[in-house]
Amino acid sequence: MSQAETTDGWHQVGPQTYVLATGTYLLNAGLIVGSARAAVVDTGAGPRHGLAILDAVRSMTQLPLVVINTHAHFDHFFGNAVFAADGVEEFWSHEAAVAGISAGESQRHFVAEPEPEMAAATGKTTALVVPNRTVGADCVTLELGDRSVELFHLGRGHTDNDLLAAAGPVVFTGDLIEEGADPAFEDAYPREWVQTLEQLARLQHRYDIFVPGHGRPVGIDHVRVQASTMSRAIRIATQAKREAPADTTKAIPIMPYAPVQARELMGRLRSGA
Numbered sequence: 001m002s003q004a005e006t007t008d009g010w011h012q013v014g015p016q017t018y019v020l021a022t023g024t025y026l027l028n029a030g031l032i033v034g035s036a037r038a039a040v041v042d043t044g045a046g047p048r049h050g051l052a053i054l055d056a057v058r059s060m061t062q063l064p065l066v067v068i069n070t071h072a073h074f075d076h077f078f079g080n081a082v083f084a085a086d087g088v089e090e091f092w093s094h095e096a097a098v099a100g101i102s103a104g105e106s107q108r109h110f111v112a113e114p115e116p117e118m119a120a121a122t123g124k125t126t127a128l129v130v131p132n133r134t135v136g137a138d139c140v141t142l143e144l145g146d147r148s149v150e151l152f153h154l155g156r157g158h159t160d161n162d163l164l165a166a167a168g169p170v171v172f173t174g175d176l177i178e179e180g181a182d183p184a185f186e187d188a189y190p191r192e193w194v195q196t197l198e199q200l201a202r203l204q205h206r207y208d209i210f211v212p213g214h215g216r217p218v219g220i221d222h223v224r225v226q227a228s229t230m231s232r233a234i235r236i237a238t239q240a241k242r243e244a245p246a247d248t249t250k251a252i253p254i255m256p257y258a259p260v261q262a263r264e265l266m267g268r269l270r271s272g273a
């Protein structure tokens, strides 16, 4: 999918809607610019990453910002304190993300290499900033002035708190969609994830461009393929369990995912998720 690239690394994916592919964890940050304020989607894995994203945002707009966290995984919200220090007052997430982000201390060890200050909880802007605005079952419209962002939840999937953010023909999906890597199942609800993706695919009349949490923006076909591949993986895993309950590892080589993800998926299915 081709997009115009701005001089500072942002790709325009829709009207006043941009994606920044960052180097850390290949995280995509999003930016939607209205006439009164702008929305930032995901803030990075700590103060270094967050500041790089904020600097890139500030090269595009000086408007007041609002932050959206797509879910409670460290690479998507550990940069919140950088944005709070820049004056951001509204932090949005799904209501179930609040508990995960509040308990974010347990995720600090993941970022020891790219974000030593965040890992050690020392230095500036390393506090956990928990969203103070939440979305539940009902869609919320964020008005940015001459442009708006729809925030909504389609069901559990990559986590129990995946929030989607749509602006015009573009929808930011967080890690519900993966591009260039297998889906990550550590906190996932695999069967519900398939349904959530199928529901997202049904919104094709509304959206053309799906921005994953990591990797390149994709079209509707990618959403459908991810749903059918996941459905097939669940079928293989379920059949393996039926045929050889004591040794389901035999299914790993025939799963449509790399061994790590295949094992995580089977573990989640075993635990009843």
Ligand SMILES: [Zn+2]
Binding pocket: 071, 073, 158, 175, 184, 213
């Ligand atoms: Zn994630």
